[in-house]
Amino acid sequence: MANLSRDSHYVQPWHFDCRLSKELPDDNPIRGRFLASLLACTFAAIALFYAGMTIYSYSILKKEIAYWEQLKRTNSTQMAELQKVITVIQSGARRLNEIHKHVASPLPVSDFIQEVGRTRPANLRIDMVEFHDNAAFIRASLQESPQRASAQLSQYVAELRTNPRLRPLFSNIAQTSMERNTKDGTINVEITLKLKPVTP
């Protein structure tokens, strides 16, 4: 406060103020007009830009629709012809599916019998091969001591499980029975092979 009072004489004008402030025109309307014009101009520019963008996307959409319509028109004859081909394929596929349902064999029997015969151990005598209810059964006898027969059969079953021709057909291959035949001393065994479900 002390500084203000000391320097106050420097702030005063260096000459007399002769302006007639009350008679000067008010500059507020000019500022208002300028601001209103600026705002209106800005909004008009935004509105024009937005309208332009809308017109642009409208024309793009129209062009794209025209392109696809043209494509459809030019290929209509070929499409009609191909539609007939597709109908033939669809009805044919339905018939083939029906045939498959009727006669598709889950087990190629001769291949299976051949493979079983080819892979059996030399001392394994196959007495019966059976197939029903989505499972195949191999009944065989082995002229061996129970311990050796057991080891040999385990190995044979393991071989069947890894056999490249049988593995894709069966979901489970297991030895399901092993009995000693008291009459001739052989070991009777049964191996069950469960089929995988058939898919068209």
Add this chain to the structure above:
Amino acid sequence: MSYRLRQLLALMKEYPFVTTCLIIILIAGNLSVFLNLENTELEHVQNRVRQEGAVVQKTINASPALRSDSQLIESALKEIDASLVTEDNLAENYGYFYIIEDQSQAQMGELHQNTAPPNEPEAKYRTVPLSLTVKGTYSQVFNFLHRVETGSRLIKIASFTMHRSQPTGDAVTLAMELNMLAYP
């Protein structure tokens, strides 16, 4: 002329630039609203037409494959139709297995055509069940089986039992339940 309108006209005369801008805003706004509504509708049309067009393009690109598939299916179906049997034609149905018996030299025992299950509605095919037994050496019976499986008739082996005819020797017996593809 009402007072308010006169006032408005006076304002418009006083601010011509702002008035022009307001008119532009009004026109552009209305145009934008109208075109936006149009665009929303056009977008739906464009999506539908584009999808249809894509299907057309895909189909035309795949036309050689479609034509060859169609020919393949038609020829396969012709071949299958030629191999179909008729349930009532017992002589021909049995005759087919007698021919295989001759070719394989196995001896056929029983051969029965069983009653076929009832037709499914609108079914184009049905199966005729048969049961048969074959005897012979392993190679003869195996030959018979192989011919049944790979012969001209479409046959499904529903079940089978192959066992030794006697405890010793090479003779085996095969009993099978078959389904032959037939006309409905």
